[in-house]
Amino acid sequence: HPWYEFHGRTVAVEVRDATVGQLRQRWARDYITRMLGTKTPVGRPYTFSTISRQLSIVRQAVAWRAEELNVDPIAQFFFSKTMFPRKWQTKRDLRLSKAQEFALMARFRQIRSFYPSRPHWRLITKLALETGARLQELRLAEFSEIQDRTDGQYWVIPAEHTKAKEERTVPLSAAARRIVRILRRMKSPDSEEMFHFLGPENCVSVGFRNFCKLAGLPQHTFHDLRHEAISRMCTGKSEIQVLAIQRIVGHKGEDMLQRYYHPTDGELIRMMG
DSSP, X not given: OHHHHHHHHHHHHHSTTOOGGGOSHHHHHHHHHHHHTSBOTTSOBOOHHHHHHHHHHHHHHHHHHHHHHTOOOOSSOSOOGGGSOTTOSOOOOOOOXXXXXXXXXXXXXXXXXXXXXXXXXXXXXXXXXHHOOOHHHHHTOBGGGEEEETTEEEEEEOGGGSTTSSOEEEEOOHHHHHHHHHHHHTOOTTOOBTTGGGOSHHHXXXXXXXXXXXXXXXXXXXXXXXXXXXXXXXXXXXXXXXXXXXXXXXXSSHHHHHHHOOOOHHHHHHHTO
C-alpha cells in the first residue's frame, strides 16, 4: 500500500533498535518529541497527524508480528492520541479561487513539452476538482473502473483504493467525462493506470506542492483540492443533495463532510438570495 510504503520508510529509521518490550508510554512520548524536532524530506516539521500515522504503523507491525508468532499482542498499547495537546489536528480550510486555479494551470503549461507527464498534472488536478476524490484513488485509477450505463458514466473506485476499504461509485460530470476521453487518447501502452506517467503517490504529492509554490500558492497541498471540490459541490444544494454528495465523496457522517465544506462569504450571500 503506497501510504504504508511512504511513511514506513521513516518509521523503519526512527524506531531504530527499539524492542517490543520497550514500546511503552515513555518510549512513545520520546518518539513524539523527537519527531516534532525532525524535518521531513521536503524540509517541513512533522505534524501530529503524520506522527500519529507513524505510530499506527508501529502498532500494526507489532500486532502482525504477534499473530505470526502465535502469541498475545501487547495488552495495553503504548500510544494514545491523548498524548497530543488539545486541538492538535490541523484545520484545513483553504479554498482555491478561479484566479488561483488559472495560475496553477498556467504553471503546469510551463513544464517542458517533452515530459510525458506535462498534460497529466493539469488533468489530475481538474479531475480531483470534479470528483472530490483522494490522491490515492486518482493515482491508482484505471480505465477499467470507468463504466458506461444507460443513465450516464460512472467511476467505480475499488475497495482496495479507498480509505474506508469500501467500493464507491462516483457519477462523472460532463467535464469529468471529457477529462477521461483525453486521458484515453494519451494512454500508456505499458499501463492501464490513467496517471501512470506521474509516478508514485508520494512523488505526486511533493510535486504538486512544488508547483503550487511556483504558482504563488505556498500553503496549498493536493488534499486541499478535495476540500475545494466538496465545497463547490455543496454550495447551494439541498439537504438531500448534500447527503448524496456525502456518499459520492466517501464520508461516513455529516460531521466529516462539514470539516470539508468551507463556503466563502460571497457564496453565503448568494445562497441567502
